[in-house]
Amino acid sequence: MRQFRFAFCGAFAFVASFCLSPAWALDVKPGLWEIKVEGIADAQQACMTRELLDTDLADISNMKMPEGVKCTIEMKEKNSKLIVSHTKCTGTFAIEGDTHVEVLSPESMSMKSTSVMNFGGQTQSISSSAQYKWLSSDCGKVKPMDLSKPLE
Secondary structure, three states: OHHHHHHHHHHHHHHHHHOOOOOOOOOOOOEEEEEEEOOOOOOEEEEEOHHHHHOOOOOHHHOOOOOOEEEEEEEEEEOOOEEEEEEEEEEOOEEEEEEEEEEEEOOEEEEEEEEEEEEOOEEEEEEEEEEEEEEEOOOOOOOEOOOOOOOO
């Protein structure tokens, strides 16, 4: 259960923060990215296509969330080097927190997130961080992220 919470928070923070700004707004390259989330042993890979990065995702009603969960995201700051957002989700579980994504170079980013999650009647504070490393413009066998499918 603990790994699920960290994995979900890491995945949600990645999608909610990284994808909310098109690539032209963030000084990053589209393609294959490696994501190392603190507390999760295995690095993840994500294919961020130009089309996905150019999509205006500020209206997260387009993003499929787990059944029974509704989320809002308020952008606090957004420029080519930094995204700061506040997320609030309610429903079958609740999470509220802040995410800070900083572009270190066109091929490197860092993310820090602090959240309070209520899952099954238990409240837990969660702090997570991740390092993002661009690997290639070619995603190879990694399929592009599909925001029309629920986060898992």
